[in-house]
Amino acid sequence: MALLDKPLTIYGKTLSSRLFIGSALYPSPQVMLDSIEASNASVVTVSLRRQGTVEAGADFWQLIKQTKRDILPNTAGCYNVKEAVTLAQMCREVFQTNWIKLELLGDEYNLQPDPIALLEATRILIADGFEVLPYCTDDLVICQKLVELGCEVLMPWGAPIGTGKGLLNPYNLKVIRERLPNTTLLVDAGLGLPSHACQAMEIGYDAVLLNSAVAQAGDPVMMAKGFAAAVAAGRAGYLAQAMPEKELAKPSTPTLGMPFWHQN
């Protein structure tokens, strides 16, 4: 029997998949397209940079449009409120969406989000009509304050960007889930293996966002398939409600009627 599930909704838009995928770091544009297809992701992340320093923006944009996915622009690389707000506004004009993955970093070593600047930029952008998807740390209080500002979606990190370490602090992520039951939660950043995505989904996260784990795999297309299956498996595990853990072994086969039963 199929498990009953509601489709994921982000700021009122219903999505067919619980996997968001990045468009960076693939070995070739064709591998990027094939990986996005294999991942079954319904949202693809993109960014903006100076013209002339990367492959032509127009060519890249044509490729992304081919995927027919929803676009989530980001403010990657921003270190202060002014930069992030300006880049978000530029993204809105180019990509024609109010969605913004608000990335505002505070430390160059681990690329950790700056929670204080993040709150300020979120406040400004929401007042300007944006639908903010903040990339944040797994700090409950920061998450609560982002929700108070009007964020319907939060994206706490699993581990620092690009590390592939998985969920470094499952306890914090679980507490955020429990304390914010009505907020859509994604784990963003730090995933490396399908099992990491599965774990995030099993603890009740609504979706995951990843990039390097697929793009930098030996076989990105195969890894994209693996993540798609893991997200579905983890979601089923969450919906099905896991059995309680026990400290002592308990046989699953009945002992009643057991032949040769020896009583101590």
Next chain:
Amino acid sequence: MNIIFNGQVLTLATSEINLTQLLQQQGAQEPFAVAVNQTFVPRSQCDGYQLQAGDSVELLSPIQGG
């Protein structure tokens, strides 16, 4: 006059130039967005945006992102 264009000093032959003219002169290709001195300038306002010496113009276009 001199301005900064995408991080590089650019010497312009005139001091009377608006943002649209600069973008055309620099061969801007759609799709793009522009900011001056870290403030977003909507495309609808580029015609009337007169550049000043020392302005820093950023012309951005789509790239891969994670």
